[in-house]
Amino acid sequence: MNPEQRRAFLRKAILAAAATQLPRWAWSNAPALQSNPFALGVASGDPAPDGVVLWTRLVLANPALMQAAHTVRWEVAHDVRFAQIVQKGEATALPALGHSVHVELQGLAPSRWYHYRFMLGDAISATGRTRTAxxxxxxxxxxxxxxxxxxxxxxxxxxxxxxxxxxxxxxxxxxxxxxxxxxxxxxxxxxxxxxxxxxxxxxxxxxxxxxxxxxxxxxxxxxxxxxxxxxxxxxxxxxxxxxxxxxxxxxxxxxxxxxxxxxxxxxxxxxxxxxxxxxxxxxxxxxxxxxxxxxxxxxxxxxxxxxxxxxxxxxxxxxxxxxxxxxxxxxxxxxxxxxxxxxxxxxxxxxxxxxxxxxxxxxxxxxxxxxxxxxxxxxxxxxxxxxxxxxxxxxxxxxxxxxxxxxxxxxxxxxxxxxxxxxxxxxxxxxxxxxxxxxxxxxxxxxxxxxxxxxxxxxxxxxxxxxxxxxxxxxxxxxxxxxxxxxxxxxxxxxxxxxxxxxxxxxxxxxxxxxxxxxxxxxx
The missing domain is CATH 3.60.21.70 (Alkaline phosphatase D (PhoD))
Structure with a gap:
């Protein structure tokens, strides 16, 4: 793959990984995890009136898992118990991007606090708290x-x-x-x-x-x-x-x-x-x-x-x-x-x-x-x-x-x-x-x-x-x-x-x- 082809690949990969709705992978094929994949925590950033960026990065101990892309599910809710979910979706964690995930939310209410979390297989991340501008x-x-x-x-x-x-x-x-x-x-x-x-x-x-x-x-x-x-x-x-x-x-x-x-x-x-x-x-x-x-x-x-x-x-x-x-x-x-x-x-x-x-x-x-x-x-x-x-x-x-x-x-x-x-x-x-x-x-x-x-x-x-x-x-x-x-x-x-x-x-x-x-x- 020459440099221009690599850049084009990364461009498409990043836009796909940042999307809020992606084709669903079968959850029955969830990876067999040996440790907490969310050991680096969660984060959010750059709040706008209608949305914010959600972030996490997977830590995968199994060498085989490290070479593969993984579907990460995410949820955003009004409450910390996620009884009132307002948005949810999937994003792809790619090895080319260090298995990082950047979800760009849209359609949220302005000037409001939200709770969010990520899931991979049976693993659930810590809950983050974020807000819109x-x-x-x-x-x-x-x-x-x-x-x-x-x-x-x-x-x-x-x-x-x-x-x-x-x-x-x-x-x-x-x-x-x-x-x-x-x-x-x-x-x-x-x-x-x-x-x-x-x-x-x-x-x-x-x-x-x-x-x-x-x-x-x-x-x-x-x-x-x-x-x-x-x-x-x-x-x-x-x-x-x-x-x-x-x-x-x-x-x-x-x-x-x-x-x-x-x-x-x-x-x-x-x-x-x-x-x-x-x-x-x-x-x-x-x-x-x-x-x-x-x-x-x-x-x-x-x-x-x-x-x-x-x-x-x-x-x-x-x-x-x-x-x-x-x-x-x-x-x-x-x-x-x-x-x-x-x-x-x-x-x-x-x-x-x-x-x-x-x-x-x-x-x-x-x-x-x-x-x-x-x-x-x-x-x-x-x-x-x-x-x-x-x-x-x-x-x-x-x-x-x-x-x-x-x-x-x-x-x-x-x-x-x-x-x-x-x-x-x-x-x-x-x-x-x-x-x-x-x-x-x-x-x-x-x-x-x-x-x-x-x-x-x-x-x-x-x-x-x-x-x-x-x-x-x-x-x-x-x-x-x-x-x-x-x-x-x-x-x-x-x-x-x-x-x-x-x-x-x-x-x-x-x-x-x-x-x-x-x-x-x-x-x-």
């Missing part, structure tokens, strides 16, 4: 979003997810680094746990890595509690990669990246539309994860991708393992207007979305830019510039802020992750001029488990050097909660007492509010 013209009174990122297995247990489930969010935004590609360190001092997987480079490696992370019961509970909307950062592929370039020769890196992207699709509750990106056909070198989610007129979430289309980091040497930092005086490329973090197509897409938020008849109350890292500058006392985040792409940041200032949506809030630190910032129209108008608010969340790699003394020095920074903490793991109403946005930063304990308690580090029509966070 409000109707387009509705203005709901509240929306609670949990936002999180960066969950390296070895650095901590996933106690944060237990607490997020207890907080009962309507939606979780996961902002990147769902997995880490590394093998466990040889020095296991101060690690919460280890694994025996090798550094991920192949499709099998990446499938195994997702299976490892998804084996965690706290993470499974969080997926089952509500719908998620996910994007990626670098560690789903390779540390600090940029577009089609990473460590290794171009050909081997693109093969690795394709394997990693396929595994990402297989393991996330994504719609088949993500396979119809800028490049045509079903290809693992083109997976579109930037998209929009609308929560009635209350919130419009622009979920961004700052990895796939970015320019190579300024003054980074070929084959280097990380982007590092540069000095502007020694790196003329840093200020080049041609450099981009989002790519020209995504920049224009975002500009169009912000304009629509501001100028449509039923203007959005809160425009949310959910992306990977910290947009606000961190001017280091040492004079160096971090090359891998928005500081390394100042012209691209200026274009984004110009779009926000020009279109002036009613309220713009940025959510980010990546840096394993909590930051709360006022976003100025000109980030290098603190006297310029404040045009947005930013909340960059800490990690679920990954260490920050710095000290609080250094972070305090950065905060003193940057007056737009209202809070900066690197010493605690956790997640963020955003409680949104038509008149107020409240962010609560939740942190763990001890990320090395699976039963760690959690406390509130800080709470900030943004008032409708008044950009800039203020302590609550």
């Amino acid at each position: 409000p109707a387009p013209g509705d203005l709901p009174a509240t929306l609670r979003i949990g936002f999180a990122s960066c969950q390296r297995w070895e650095h901590g247990h996933y106690a944060a997810w237990h607490h997020l489930v207890a907080d009962q969010p309507d939606l979780v935004l996961f902002l990147g680094d769902y997995i880490y590609e590394y093998a466990s360190p040889k020095n296991t001092t101060d690690l919460a746990r280890t694994h025996n997987l090798r550094h991920a480079t192949t499709l099998a490696d990446f499938r195994d890595r997702y299976a490892l992370h998804k084996s965690d019961p706290a993470l499974q509970a969080a997926h089952a509690a509500c719908p998620w909307a996910v994007t990626w950062d670098d560690h789903e592929v390779q540390n600090d990669y940029a577009s089609g370039t990473g460590k290794g020769d171009d050909g081997s890196f693109l093969t690795l990246r394709g394997a990693a992207w396929q595994a990402f699709y297989e393991n996330m509750p994504l719609r088949a539309a993500s396979l119809n990106g800028p490049a045509s056909g079903t290809r693992w070198d083109a997976l579109q994860v930037y998209r929009r989610l609308r929560w009635g007129r209350l919130a419009h979430i622009h979920l961004l991708d700052s990895r796939q289309y970015r320019t190579w980091q300024a003054c980074r040497t070929p084959q280097s393992t990380s982007a590092g930092a540069v000095r502007a005086a020694d790196c003329a490329d840093l200020a080049s207007p041609a450099r981009t973090l989002l790519g020209a197509t995504q920049e224009q897409w975002l500009d169009t979305g912000l304009a629509a938020d501001a100028h449509t008849k039923d203007a959005t109350h809160w425009s949310v830019l959910a992306q990977q890292t910290l947009l606000s500058p961190r001017h280091y006392p040492s004079g160096v510039t971090s090359a891998d985040n928005w500081d390394g792409y100042p012209a691209a940041r200026a274009r984004l802020l110009q779009a926000v200032a020009q279109h002036a949506p009613r309220n713009t809030v940025l959510l980010g992750g990546d840096i394993h630190q909590n930051y709360v910032c006022r976003v100025h129209a000109n980030p290098d001029r603190p006297e310029s108008p404040v045009v947005a608010s930013e909340f960059c969340g800490t990690s679920i488990s990954s260490r920050s790699g710095t000290t609080q003394d250094k972070v305090d020095a950065i905060a003193r050097h940057n007056p737009h920074v209202l809070l900066a903490r690197c010493d605690q793991r956790g997640y963020g909660l955003a409680d949104i109403t038509p008149t107020r946005w409240t962010t609560t930063l939740r942190v763990l007492d001890d990320p090395l304990r699976a039963d760690s308690a959690a406390t509130t580090l800080a709470r900030f509010v943004v008032e409708n029509g008044r950009p800039g966070p203020k302590p609550a």
Whole structure:
């Protein structure tokens, strides 16, 4: 099978597997299962007013079963006992897609919670809970979003997810680094746990890595509690990669990246539309994860991708393992207007979305830019510039802020992750001029488990050097909660007492509010 034939096969297979009604296979031929096929849990994602994506991925111990396609039954009900089933059907779990299932529901009622489950033979999955978004013209009174990122297995247990489930969010935004590609360190001092997987480079490696992370019961509970909307950062592929370039020769890196992207699709509750990106056909070198989610007129979430289309980091040497930092005086490329973090197509897409938020008849109350890292500058006392985040792409940041200032949506809030630190910032129209108008608010969340790699003394020095920074903490793991109403946005930063304990308690580090029509966070 040549590459074009393989792409055509995968295209048809994915569309078939995502269908909600398929030809019935005889249930009498159900496989003889030797273990729980739903050991990786269930999930839902990308809620719309009339539907949502349901996900699971089969774990099949029998080698013969692993080579075959299987029919998975699914049910959606109003009640947890499934006495009031509203939809049911079948989907095909294909070995070519890691036996993953993506069911795209339609025809549900807006702004309503549902229960769902999967079945294979006599096996029944855990029950998941999901919900639809409000109707387009509705203005709901509240929306609670949990936002999180960066969950390296070895650095901590996933106690944060237990607490997020207890907080009962309507939606979780996961902002990147769902997995880490590394093998466990040889020095296991101060690690919460280890694994025996090798550094991920192949499709099998990446499938195994997702299976490892998804084996965690706290993470499974969080997926089952509500719908998620996910994007990626670098560690789903390779540390600090940029577009089609990473460590290794171009050909081997693109093969690795394709394997990693396929595994990402297989393991996330994504719609088949993500396979119809800028490049045509079903290809693992083109997976579109930037998209929009609308929560009635209350919130419009622009979920961004700052990895796939970015320019190579300024003054980074070929084959280097990380982007590092540069000095502007020694790196003329840093200020080049041609450099981009989002790519020209995504920049224009975002500009169009912000304009629509501001100028449509039923203007959005809160425009949310959910992306990977910290947009606000961190001017280091040492004079160096971090090359891998928005500081390394100042012209691209200026274009984004110009779009926000020009279109002036009613309220713009940025959510980010990546840096394993909590930051709360006022976003100025000109980030290098603190006297310029404040045009947005930013909340960059800490990690679920990954260490920050710095000290609080250094972070305090950065905060003193940057007056737009209202809070900066690197010493605690956790997640963020955003409680949104038509008149107020409240962010609560939740942190763990001890990320090395699976039963760690959690406390509130800080709470900030943004008032409708008044950009800039203020302590609550």
